[in-house]
Amino acid sequence: MIKVLIAEDNAVNRELLRELLEGRGYTVLEACDGQEALRMIEEAQPELLLMDIGMPVLDGFAVIRRIREDPRLAPLPVVAVTAYAMRGDREKILKSGFDGYLSKPLNPSSLTEELDRLLIKSRPLADPDQISPDQINEDRPGSKARSTSATGGT
Numbered sequence: 001m002i003k004v005l006i007a008e009d010n011a012v013n014r015e016l017l018r019e020l021l022e023g024r025g026y027t028v029l030e031a032c033d034g035q036e037a038l039r040m041i042e043e044a045q046p047e048l049l050l051m052d053i054g055m056p057v058l059d060g061f062a063v064i065r066r067i068r069e070d071p072r073l074a075p076l077p078v079v080a081v082t083a084y085a086m087r088g089d090r091e092k093i094l095k096s097g098f099d100g101y102l103s104k105p106l107n108p109s110s111l112t113e114e115l116d117r118l119l120i121k122s123r124p125l126a127d128p129d130q131i132s133p134d135q136i137n138e139d140r141p142g143s144k145a146r147s148t149s150a151t152g153g154t
Contacts, residue, residue, distance in 0.1 A: 001027040002119065005046040007037035007063070008081065009055045013104070017050060017081070020108055024115070034058025038066060041073055048118060050102075053082040053093065064097040077118040081106065 004026045008014045018028045029044050031037035035057040041049065049067075053060035060080060067073045079100035080093045090101045100114045 001025075002048070003027045003029060003044060003046040004048045004050060004115075005029045005031060005037065005040055005044065007031040007034065007049060007051040007055065007060070009033060009052060013052070013081075013106075016106065017111075020106075020111060024112070026115075032056075034060065034063040037063055041067070041076065046076070048115065049076055049078045050081050051078055051098075053080055053084055060098075061096055068097040079114055079118065 004021050006014055006017045006028060009032050014030050021028045029040055029046055031040050033056045037051065051060050051063060064078055067076060067078060077099045079102060080098045081102045081104065083104045085103040093101050099118055102110055102114060
């Protein structure tokens with residue numbers, strides 16, 4: 001099972017993300033602040049982090065700095081899930097070390113696209129240029145693999 005850590009101080013936003021992720025077959029871990037997120041990354045070693053920027057104790061920018069400075073944690077794909085949606089915010093967030101950016105309110109299809117993009121990218125043996133769309137859907141947690149007969153039917 002692919003583990004995704006949600007770092008978000010708002011309980012309603014955590015619940016929404018958890019439901020979307022669990023509905024797609026992911027194992028979900030939750031942190032309420034940046035310090036707890038760092039502890040959980042060390043302990044649980046998730047495959048992806050979805051993180052709010054404006055959190056108590058340590059904000060998202062402080063957490064991403066610490067992640068990128070630690071060689072053990074640096075490869076972790078991290079997506080900002082934030083209400084920061086003014087001109088230039090996306091670029092600032094990506095330049096600070098985040099691998100992706102999703103604005104609130106969250107679009108579920110954008111979440112799915114980011115998960116697919118980053119989880120395939122983070123697999124060391126997977127070459128994205130060699131993966132067909134059928135393989136992406138087949139590998140996605142919670143998806144039903146489709147088989148095609150020699151006559152082209154499904």
